[in-house]
Amino acid sequence: MATDLRLAYADIDQELFDVDQIPMTSRDVRSAGEMLFHVDYLARQLLMDVDGDAAGTLLRSWPTMVAAAEKLWASLPGRRPGVDERDRPITTLAAQAATIETSLSGRTAWPGRGPTSPRIDQMAQTYLDAASLVRRHGAKIPHEQPDAHRDLEAARTRIMHGLYLTAHAVNVALHAHGRERVDAARSAAVASSWQSTMPRTPLHLLEHGSTG
């Protein structure tokens, strides 16, 4: 019996201490503002330790995060009918992300099909959870009142702030990945060039075949 218990704890150790995951053991009681702060926190952590190896996963996840942010933005009460100039930042970003998603689908070139980024996926889910919360309670918000209006503007800024940090992280990863590929190509070219200038010793002829 004691042995069985130790095995059970070992099974969940990783999840218990994984700083990137919040185990949802009960109903999420966070407010939308707290969720936006959490996205900010996750985006900072991502930016602080991103590298070129993550470029593919980050790029695959980016359009999903932007789409989720757009849903949250659209859920905020107080929107004006028709085209609203205040929506331009998110609609522009959403159009760009949609273009990226289209260019990624159905291609075999890098990054191709593969896993997405758990961190960006968590940020996207948090945006969706916030949108769901706002849709449930948004009608009660007196958005025409100055305090509520300021609060809504702050929420929009926080959404863009989270996207800005994450976009920068994706950019950093892509640049690092690109540099690594260039360095690898140069190393291969140097190695190939060195091989072609090697003196034709009997051993070389033995390995590559005599030409005369």
Next chain:
Amino acid sequence: MGQTDLQPKGTPVDTPNADGTWDRLGSIALLLHQAANQVWSDADRATADSPLHDLGLGVHLARSQASALLPDDYELPDVAEDAELEERTPLQLLTEAEELTRPLPLHRPDLVHGSQLVVDLCDLIRQARGLGY
């Protein structure tokens, strides 16, 4: 007015506390000033092409960014008054500066460049870690 679901419990989205904001930014500027000095001291002992020179310049520029967000009449406390700063590593100073930015009301028009400061601090932390700090 009752608290709405858009106002986080204990962490309101809109935090109009100008005095607290300026003191926070002032602290950030001081931390970055100390970090830049330490990195440059290390760079002086390194080779001319050491990446520490770039890091020192980056930290100095971030300090300038933080200072530029402050009102013209805000007086930064004297750096020499806080000897404890010298006991911390550049990475610790950068990390503390980044943590101080978290509650900043970045939606305010006078803090419109705050997001850029956050991005730069995270970049500097990543670079400092990569250099073994």
